[in-house]
Amino acid sequence: MKSEKISELTTNRLSVYLRCLNLLASAGIKTISSQALADQFNLNSAQIRKDLAYFGEFGVRGVGYAVDDLRRHLTQILGLDSAHRVGIVGAGNLGTALANYNGFLASNFAVVALFDNDREKIGRTVGEAGVMVHDVRKVARVVHDEKIDVAVIAVPARVAQRALNVVMSAGVRAVLNFAPVRLHTRLGVKVKNVDLTISLESLSYYLARPQITCVTNPRSILPYEEITQREEHELSSK
Amino acid sequence: MKSEKISELTTNRLSVYLRCLNLLASAGIKTISSQALADQFNLNSAQIRKDLAYFGEFGVRGVGYAVDDLRRHLTQILGLDSAHRVGIVGAGNLGTALANYNGFLASNFAVVALFDNDREKIGRTVGEAGVMVHDVRKVARVVHDEKIDVAVIAVPARVAQRALNVVMSAGVRAVLNFAPVRLHTRLGVKVKNVDLTISLESLSYYLARPQITCVTNPRSILPYEEITQREEHELSSK
């Protein structure tokens, strides 16, 4: 246990570890070594140990980690023990899709408001959960009333900075940005970008160079047998 | 110009550079130095030069880069000069939102098919563009007929590996995965992950630790002046 600065790569992996542990827990596994965890999910055992060691000594030498115990620790480290309330700026396709997306709930996130400036949309509710669309000029009030602590930016690139400014002024300190621009942020505000344009263009790059993807990642040949799970008829929704 | 292996970080940045150049071009700028480009978009000039130098000598010493010329080169390097045809597996909220999302078009990507196994959805069309929803069992045929070269996986995590196997078998070599699982891929197939769970949980981590993102003077307002653009009433759709 040290108190250095933790890299974002590490925190992202903590999230992955938690996900793996949840799978193990629901399979009834009580204890796991970093080596077994690494084997099962294509990770590196030293890296798992190192990542965890930043936050404490959670393992037992000679044995490994207690699955449930480690889950609790990671949940707490990631701040997932307290619920988060999400407001989405932009009630277009993406914004409404995210409002309906219930994958968030598993991690203790609930979408509680949408914002837009389209008269047609304001005042209506969206999806089964009935999330209300508010006037974007009311961000400050709604953020306060609804105790929103996370904002999602789902507006066109040219207005994304303005959207960010609005939510920052309202006191939101965590923002997920889907607009393909690098935004300027205040100190104390964390912005994470999800840039589909970059992802797609990067795929395009690899398509133009078939030889590259064949050379890299020679390990990925190995773990590819578990396609034998036969529980068909499940592809759908989300 | 060398022929080393190009890192994914570099290709992602090429995409960013292209975006910046497009902005400059539409502002009528003909020529730019790596330094000016770096200043304007918060990049590092040495890195820009190095990234570009992997692919050729595009600059003119003492002058800089010709915007239009460099745009053409990057478009070609990223393989964006040929059109890409996208098939989306999973016609749920996310899948249909992506089918309607026209931000793809700018980069020469067109969504031409959706796949699902829900009887209710199969045979219908989605959105203004009228993208058809096909039976997921017909992936191989539709991929061939529609010349699909990019797949998007927008199904629940537990069936994502199966969805990937299906599209890989159909010969698709570039995949964008939205399901929160690390998928096993064949050699020669490139999978890019967009993991909203990791992004959100990472935000949660920072929320739980205000001191990290605002280590220095929490009041200080960094590069944050350009809020003075007054062209309101634009937040919307996308």
Place this chain on the structure above:
DNA sequence: CTCTGTGAAGTCATTCACAGCG
């Protein structure tokens, strides 16, 4: 004897700094 936690080594990425071209 097994497996953690961790310094040390190794690998990869970014930034510096400057020779040399235009």
Place this chain on the structure above:
DNA sequence: CGCTGTGAATGACTTCACAGAG
């Protein structure tokens, strides 16, 4: 001169390898 292209220096992240706890 100014700016590119690039080796060399620095920094960041990952993996190795092992002392020592249980």
